[in-house]
Amino acid sequence: MSDVPKIRLRGVSKSFGSKIVLDRIDLDVAAGTSMVVIGGSGSGKSVLIKCILGLIEPDAGTIEIDGVDVLTQDRATRAAMRQRIGMLFQNGALFDSLAVWENVAFGLLAQKKCTRDAARPLADAVLAQVGLAATVGDLQPSELSGGMQKRVALARAIASTPEILFFDEPTTGLDPIMGAVIDGLIVDCVKRLGSTAIAITHDMISARRIGDRAAMLHKGRIVWEGQAGELMNTGNPMVDQFTHGSREGPIQMELRK
């Protein structure tokens, strides 16, 4: 394995007005591993992923992928780099004006990796990888249950076999069994593709299933990083309070400002 991390963040900061969302974040994710970022609502997890994806420009810091600072790249190079990344959004973000198979094949068609005629069988094959029948491809996203929408969104994220995968709250809103199914599919996909993954979640069971390593974000800073298997017993009072869901501890909920 190369010494250069697949993803390296140094001093990444982002504020919206006077609110500091990310505060000098340093993070390394080794190639072929899965990093889970945990943290409370509003701790900056989604902003962190969007900064790496290039959907939000950080105010300061560097974001390197394979040792190349993506923030200094021109628009075309960055767009090409983005083709190497797949993203599963929290609510699926399926295009509701398109059929399921068109959603799955969207990236392939956009990247001109296949013709429209060839896209359908490819989409069916990817749907099969997430346990969905080809007949589902003809449905509209609004006709699917939450769990099936997540599977379709996962199929769309992996369809173009990306080197890097991001998962934003993959099990939120799902029942425990469907959550386990989605986690299992994520682990299978990441291993099969050999991808590097970052998942953000506040589902501790999901975090331990998906992650090799884990980090906790609190008030825009990484307060702990270690093995995902140690999450429930880190010795860090903040992480322990969060993972055990205790009311008492160093993290105080801001009910009203």
Added chain:
Amino acid sequence: MTALLDFIALLGRSLLGACASTGRLTVFAARGLSHIVRPPFYGRMFLRAFIEIGYFSLPVVALTAVFTGMVLALQSSTGLARFSADSAVASLVVLSVTRELGPVLAGLMVAGRVGAAIAAEIGTMRVTDQIDALSTLSTDPMKYLVAPRLLAGLVALPLLVVVADILGVLGGFIIATVKLGFNSGAYLTNTLNFVQTDDVVSGLAKAGVFGVLITLMGCYQGYNSKGGAQGVGAATTSAVVAASVLILAFDYVLTELFFAR
């Protein structure tokens, strides 16, 4: 003195805010329009928007045009009778419809129907992360969502106005011949003799501009919406109001441009 300074500060802030908003809208419009001529092109998205704007707006535009032509004939007949100039009804109807009422009323109707729908659709895509998803799937949202709609507005509105012009004149013709006792042949001859190419072309040019304005405001408000369902609702309202006001403002500017000598 303090109250006066506060008032001036308020005016200044409002002016700066208006300048910033105009700048953002101009940049958005320039980006959207530039993507119309730069590949890749999304023919399916254009066709979908064209059918939505052109075909599905036909009934409302047609009804508006017919009734407007009918009212024009009725009103102008009673007004012109005072000067014994009833014979000018045909020319007044055709000029009013082709130069002004056809494009403006069609524009306002389409703004209410299509501008709102575009803002709601793109706004919902924004708040459900679908626009971010497009970016992650190697697709520029400006190229995929905005440019096809702008082009569809530019092409569809003039075609709608051709229909509106014909039906507006027809409405006037029906009232003039059935109710006011005009000779049908003389009315049509008057209409055709009086209308000039410039009258029709200027109306169609206005329609093209209005088509871009309607789709631009729908896309801009939807693209920048935030805050869930309430934000999408606000974007929809803003799109319709802004497009309607811009149509009337640009109507004056274009009329000055075409006809002021």
